[in-house]
Amino acid sequence: MKNNRAHSRLPLVPYSVWIVLFVIVPIGLIVYYSFFDLHGNFTLDNYKNFFTSVYLKLTVSSFWYAFLITFFSLLIAYPTAYFLTKLKHKQLWLLLIIIPSWINLLLKTYAFIGLMGLYGPINAVLEAFGIGKQQILFTDFSFVFVSVYIFIPFMILPIFNALDKLNPALIDASRDLGANAWTTFRRVIWPLTLNGVKSGVQVVFIPALSLFMITRLIAGNKVITLGTAIEQQFLVTQNWGMGSTIAVFLILFMVIILLLTTANERGMAGSAKKR
Amino acid sequence: MQKNGKFAKIYLALVFVILYAPIAYLIFYSFNSGGKMSHFDSFTLEHYAAVFEDKRLIGIVLNTVIVALLSALISTAIGVLGAISIHYMRSKAMRNVMLSMNSILMVSPDVIIGASFLILFTLVGIKLGFASVLLSHIAFSIPIVVIMVLPKLQEMSPTLIDAALDLGATRKEIMSRVILPFIQPGIFAGFFLALTYSLDDFAVTFFVTGNGFSTLSVEIYSMARTGVTLTINALSGLIFVITAGLILGYYALKNRPKTPAAGVKR
Numbered sequence: 001m002k003n004n005r006a007h008s009r010l011p012l013v014p015y016s017v018w019i020v021l022f023v024i025v026p027i028g029l030i031v032y033y034s035f036f037d038l039h040g041n042f043t044l045d046n047y048k049n050f051f052t053s054v055y056l057k058l059t060v061s062s063f064w065y066a067f068l069i070t071f072f073s074l075l076i077a078y079p080t081a082y083f084l085t086k087l088k089h090k091q092l093w094l095l096l097i098i099i100p101s102w103i104n105l106l107l108k109t110y111a112f113i114g115l116m117g118l119y120g121p122i123n124a125v126l127e128a129f130g131i132g133k134q135q136i137l138f139t140d141f142s143f144v145f146v147s148v149y150i151f152i153p154f155m156i157l158p159i160f161n162a163l164d165k166l167n168p169a170l171i172d173a174s175r176d177l178g179a180n181a182w183t184t185f186r187r188v189i190w191p192l193t194l195n196g197v198k199s200g201v202q203v204v205f206i207p208a209l210s211l212f213m214i215t216r217l218i219a220g221n222k223v224i225t226l227g228t229a230i231e232q233q234f235l236v237t238q239n240w241g242m243g244s245t246i247a248v249f250l251i252l253f254m255v256i257i258l259l260l261t262t263a264n265e266r267g268m269a270g271s272a273k274k275r
Numbered sequence: 276m277q278k279n280g281k282f283a284k285i286y287l288a289l290v291f292v293i294l295y296a297p298i299a300y301l302i303f304y305s306f307n308s309g310g311k312m313s314h315f316d317s318f319t320l321e322h323y324a325a326v327f328e329d330k331r332l333i334g335i336v337l338n339t340v341i342v343a344l345l346s347a348l349i350s351t352a353i354g355v356l357g358a359i360s361i362h363y364m365r366s367k368a369m370r371n372v373m374l375s376m377n378s379i380l381m382v383s384p385d386v387i388i389g390a391s392f393l394i395l396f397t398l399v400g401i402k403l404g405f406a407s408v409l410l411s412h413i414a415f416s417i418p419i420v421v422i423m424v425l426p427k428l429q430e431m432s433p434t435l436i437d438a439a440l441d442l443g444a445t446r447k448e449i450m451s452r453v454i455l456p457f458i459q460p461g462i463f464a465g466f467f468l469a470l471t472y473s474l475d476d477f478a479v480t481f482f483v484t485g486n487g488f489s490t491l492s493v494e495i496y497s498m499a500r501t502g503v504t505l506t507i508n509a510l511s512g513l514i515f516v517i518t519a520g521l522i523l524g525y526y527a528l529k530n531r532p533k534t535p536a537a538g539v540k541r
Contacts, residue, residue, distance in 0.1 A: 022380065
């Protein structure tokens with residue numbers, strides 16, 4: 001039982017003020033501004049514009065890139081997390097995975113400009129192998145690669161935690177019952193770490209929809225995401241209305257993704273609480 | 276449990292090489308006497324000397340650190356209060372509403388946070404600069420602190436508080452001698468995560484920063500488009516050594532043999 005005598009309502013005040021000022025009001029403002037054009041007239045044109053081919057194409061390509069980035073992050077992060085949990089000093093190794101994420105994001109992105117540049121080491125290796133210089137920078141490949149690089153620690157962390165909590169007796173049991181390694185993975189390990197995967201997908205997919213500095217620096221404006229479009233409308237064209245409209249859709253997509261990736265978890269928590 | 280095989284070791288090594296490659300690349304060229312990141316001339320420390328001579332750059336680094344420390348401190352204070360009040364909320368529905376509100380900012384893309392705060396600050400009349408950057412960093416750090424502190428509160432047995440009450444503790448004493456010491460690890464984790472987010476943030480800051488105020492990320496972004504000097508490489512080398520030292524030091528401290536009653540202040 002919770003003892004209510006011990007607690008006043010006082011601590012709630014600053015937190016509630018924060019929620020109202022920095023969560024509810026800003027979202028309200030975004031929705032409000034989405035109904036105004038450049039000259040401050042009330043209009044639905046922004047929404048009409050969003051459904052033109054330009055913005056629809058943008059949305060589709062944005063989703064496609066976010067999907068690619070999430071997919072490759074997961075593909076690389078899952079085995080990494082799995083192997084990490086089996087190391088002797090796993091917490092230390094995990095820290096070593098996290099350290100690069102403490103180095104400024106822009107610095108790392110900038111380093112990739114050098115690494116992938118025409119006179120960079122990657123091209124030097126390619127040349128040594130006789131493949132010759134390739135234009136790596138400013139391509140889809142470089143964009144996806146650098147984004148995956150940036151997001152990998154955030155994908156590894158929740159999966160590592162899920163794997164680490166996994167009771168090893170379950171794996172032994174599965175092996176004793178005659179399951180091979182693949183079946184054990186598919187039927188025991190994967191389902192039990194699915195929540196870690198889901199939170200990993202959440203923390204990668206949503207930011208990946210809205211990347212903008214990497215598109216600018218690495219993809220050389222060839223890739224445009226919803227995030228790039230919002231930044232463009234707000235800071236370059238100063239068309240806050242259209243920017244807000246794109247933001248409204250991005251918020252909608254975000255809510256849908258959240259519902260998709262947390263539905264199961266909530267169901268489980270709910271059934272656990274019913275007892 | 277079975278040990279990692281050869282494949283696992285090579286795989287992990289490869290991941291580590293890739294993770295550290297850009298950092299190693301930056302640091303390697305910070306010792307280059309030539310002016311570019313493509314051809315290594317000879318070893319020099321001049322770029323490190325240049326970091327300490329560049330008053331503007333040092334100012335920007337200080338800005339970044341001050342904003343990070345202040346925002347982490349303030350957001351930790353508000354976040355801890357928030358987590359405690361959410362945890363002890365009587366109505367379950369209300370608690371869920373608060374939690375969803377909390378997670379909105381947590382998962383919102385940076386551009387949306389940045390754009391909506393830009394509108395907010397412009398309307399309210401807060402000048403874009405230090406104040407607006409600090410406020411937004413506090414704002415997006417609070418939910419992180421709440422998320423880190425809540426599990427610790429859930430772990431805490433309610434009988435602890437009952438016992439304290441039976442022993443005649445006042446409300447204030449329960450807070451300062453029972454709850455806060457117990458959730459201390461969560462508070463620290465929240466603080467450090469808030470610090471990380473603030474130091475690393477680019478997108479939100481980019482939206483709400485004015486002309487006169489800049490953090491490291493924003494500065495590097497504007498430089499990267501025109502060409503960065505090796506001074507930045509030297510600076511990143513310094514930052515890397517300091518952060519890696521701090522993190523490994525923290526790990527060493529954390530893994531010291533613990534006293535039996537760790538976490539409870541006597």
